[in-house]
Amino acid sequence: MTRLRATLYYGILWLISLCFFAPIGWIVLSSFKTQNEILAMPPKLLFSPTFDNYRALFANDGIFKQIANSVFLSLGAVIVAVVVSFLAAFCFSRFKPRGTDFLMFLLLSIRMLPGPAVILPVFLMYVAFGWKDSHLWLLLFYAMFSIPFSVWILKGFLDGVSTRYDETGLVNGGSWMHIIFKVVLPQVRPGLIAAFIFNLIFVWNEYLFNFIIGGVNTQNIPYALMVGTYSDGGLNWTFISAMTSIYMVLPIVFIFIFQKYLLVGMTFGTVRGEV
Template sequence: MSSTKLKNKFVRFFFIYLILILFAIFTLFPFYWIFTQSIKNPKDTISYPPKFTFQPTISNYQKVLSKPDFIESFVDSIEVSISSILLTLLIGAPFGYCLARFVYRGKEDMAFFVLSTRFMPAVVVVVPLLRVFKFLNLVDTIAGLSIAHILVNLALVVWLSRVFFDSVPREIEEAATIDGCSTLKVLTRITLPLAAPGLLSVAVLSFVFSWNEFIFSLTLTSIQVRTLPLYIATSFVGSYAVDWGSLSAAGMLAILPTVILLLLVQKHLVKGLTFGALR
């Protein structure tokens, strides 16, 4: 290989890695900033210019974890996220299977209608939903907020599960049917296990969206239920000052469940997201 080609290859890789490094810095810097703010003392958090060298402290984490309201909000977020995921999968996965396997009039129109709910901003439906929930006594309850979160995740679950089910070869299901399996047995014993990586990735994405949801939590809850996004947004901002250290510590603690979950299922998540890419 000539020196000119080697030089051109080096320059190309240099610029590619430079762009990737700059993108990584741009993406990760907010997390670095929040973390450093969470281990600063109150004076350092508001210093100008910002201090990049300081004496770290864990007092902000101790302060946040000592608050019963934070623990209660953490538990509320877990309960709402898990229950909403289970409800969404219970409704959306069979719906996606029907869209993938059966032919009937209006199937594509129904699928597009479900997808259109994802286009609609939450603020459009939150007031009608509030009036319905007041009538049903579901305001400020785990059950009501979980049902509201179905609107956030249902379209995602239906459309992605449709793709995953459609990627399972029909011949396997036909062979099981010939052997005497009913449609329900084919779904539970064959199709679901084969599509499990894809459904796991859907569940993880649904958990992230539900964990971070704010508008429904702000409108449909008040005292009995308060998820972490709402708690963080309202508990550290005073009339005259913001407790940046505690706010940053609470933010770091709030992202821990999603980070741990993604680390635990990252192999299955990558497999699920690429499920059906090659057939």
């Protein structure tokens, strides 16, 4: 009876997983089909794969620049955001400045604002200062937008690290830099990775600000998907399927590599001992 129950349990889990991953599998399979095969009814499950969609995609020189922009902006912005957020979260957790609770609420409320609510003043500021269509300033904007959520995640982890670690380090002559980066940081690694992945997904998928305050030099993959979706008066499904398949690679790779830490980070669950 126990074996039957386990079989049913895992069978249901596999069924649910397949339901969630079926659209992903379908778009990847479609990237190896012709336009007629993609639109065929009933759908064609058996077909001769073709790489023509990918050849046509990479025949456009601009696509390499857009992929490079997405990688640079996403990784650069998230790395900056995580470093700044870790230091800010350490300050909030250890030194508890006056109004910490209000400041934490204020940080989270900033992230609650929808993009269209702030796009006009941001656009006017970027135009006035000559920051439009700049990799650096767009990267810093994404970092700024990623910091509030990262601070919330990391403060929760840092609150769970006993202050005895800090006290022991100070008593033994360690500097604050040593305590922060050598003693405390390794214990909140799951939180750092969780913040990194969540913000990477946000920046990787961001389109509105790239379109408004970016430009020709900073176009990313979502921008490429938008401008290439329609062709010859209809949806260009071969382009969409091929581009989407490439688009999913980076997030899937990072999630697969760090899945163990990501699970802990999502649940804010860490096991720590006392000094």
